[in-house]
Amino acid sequence: MAKSQRRNRRISPYHIAERWCGLGEDQEGFEKKFINDDIGHGLVTNKPFLKGDFLLEYRGILSIADDQDDENADYVFHFSHKSTEYRIDASDSNSCLARWVNDDHVHPNSIMKKVAFDNNSPHLCLFALVDLKEGVELTYDYGVKNLPWRQPSLEKEKNIPSSPSLEKEKTIPSSPSLEKEKNIPSSVSIEILN
Numbered sequence: 001m002a003k004s005q006r007r008n009r010r011i012s013p014y015h016i017a018e019r020w021c022g023l024g025e026d027q028e029g030f031e032k033k034f035i036n037d038d039i040g041h042g043l044v045t046n047k048p049f050l051k052g053d054f055l056l057e058y059r060g061i062l063s064i065a066d067d068q069d070d071e072n073a074d075y076v077f078h079f080s081h082k083s084t085e086y087r088i089d090a091s092d093s094n095s096c097l098a099r100w101v102n103d104d105h106v107h108p109n110s111i112m113k114k115v116a117f118d119n120n121s122p123h124l125c126l127f128a129l130v131d132l133k134e135g136v137e138l139t140y141d142y143g144v145k146n147l148p149w150r151q152p153s154l155e156k157e158k159n160i161p162s163s164p165s166l167e168k169e170k171t172i173p174s175s176p177s178l179e180k181e182k183n184i185p186s187s188v189s190i191e192i193l194n
């Protein structure tokens, strides 16, 4: 991506995130793709994005987490916000495209952040950690240790939750992708989710 294009980006990724979160829709630029029998499907770009760009919201049913068993834990994202534990259930296959993004804790190319606009309810937003060409599979670090696929030498353990969640909350300063960004609106609070 040309440097001039990067310099000319005037609209903050957080403003773009706010717009798409408000609409409750996914922007264009992604398609679901079968990866392999072990991983299942993933999400691939069909246009380029710049490092730091807002990509997608992890959208689903937001509720306060209790001790309930997550029947379809693969698509339930747990996180805390203002001392309350929440879950976003994206089990509905039409809930959002972000539900198809797979885990990579070694070389993720995107990052999930909790973003609260104007102090309202939190949203989970995926941002690019690097420039993304067309045809790249998106990945982020689910932030859960001991996931079965991270231990190829071990037999898969059935009792380890595999859904994306938070082990601990981290606060800003932000990710490598955005740490030099100056245009974060003051009405936006951000937290990295891994």
Ligand SMILES: C[S@@+](CC[C@H](N)C(=O)[O-])C[C@H]1O[C@@H](n2cnc3c(N)ncnc32)[C@H](O)[C@@H]1O
Pocket (backbone or CB within 6 Å): 038, 039, 040, 041, 042, 074, 075, 099, 100, 101, 102, 103, 104, 149, 162, 163, 164
């Ligand atoms: C949020 S879903 C991602 C979409 C999923 N691949 C599918 O086809 O529905 C999370 C599930 O994807 C699979 N998964 C994600 N990352 C993986 C990886 N790096 N290796 C193997 N399986 C993975 C696991 O089954 C996990 O429970």
